[in-house]
Amino acid sequence: MVEHHFIKLLTKQYNEWILITEELKGICTESKIRNGIMYVISRHTTTGVTVNESLECLESDLSDMLERLIPEDFPYAHARLLSSYGSTAGNPTGHLKSHLTGNHCVLPIIDGTISKGDAQDIYFCEFDGPASRTITVTIIGE
Template sequence: MIFHVFKTIQTERYNQSIRVTECAREALLGANVQNGVIYVITNHTTTGIAVNEHLECIESDIQNMLARLVPENDPYLHARMLPTYGQTAGNPTGHLKSHLTGNHCVFPIVDGEVRLGAAQEIFLMEFDGPARRTIHFTIIGE
């Protein structure tokens, strides 16, 4: 069986890490799957899905690392009027951080539970907020 659930999240800051582990558990509850896998997938090109420990210091270190790798004021090419949008592109750093972070993660489902490691949490990583974001939970199993 395959189940698809989506959730909309309002982010609040330009760069932000938002825990969505409980959202994955809630999605699984609705699916009634005992064994399988769950994918957590972001719907956007300026966000990412990350797995790490929920510690303020780690979350800051990750955001700081990405800021060092992708500084705000580099001469990016994605800084120009986009005729098909009618808007000027201003979010190259969001795209590049998203590229580095990846768009999804996957976890096993065992005995009806998302099998996370003791320190593992799932994060929606916002890189161009604030915005209303959508993440998908795709559950495959029986």
């Protein structure tokens, strides 16, 4: 059996870490699938989905690390007029940060519950906000 669900978000900041663990638990609880796999995939190229411990200081450390690796003021090739796009691309850092965090995660479902470590939470990462965003959640199993 396959089920598709969607999480809609309106992000508030240019760079933002949004916990989606509880929404995913709710989808899992409502699902008819008791054992299988949950795929959580962002539909956007300047966002990410990642798993880590939910600590405010860790979120800050991750943001600082990404800023050091991908500074806003670097002369990126992507930050120029793109004829094929019809405007100036002003979000190169969002694409690069998304590339590092990844755009998805895969979670096992066992006996109707997401199987994850006690310290693990699932984040949606915004790197080009604020914006309206959609996450696709696909559950495959029995």
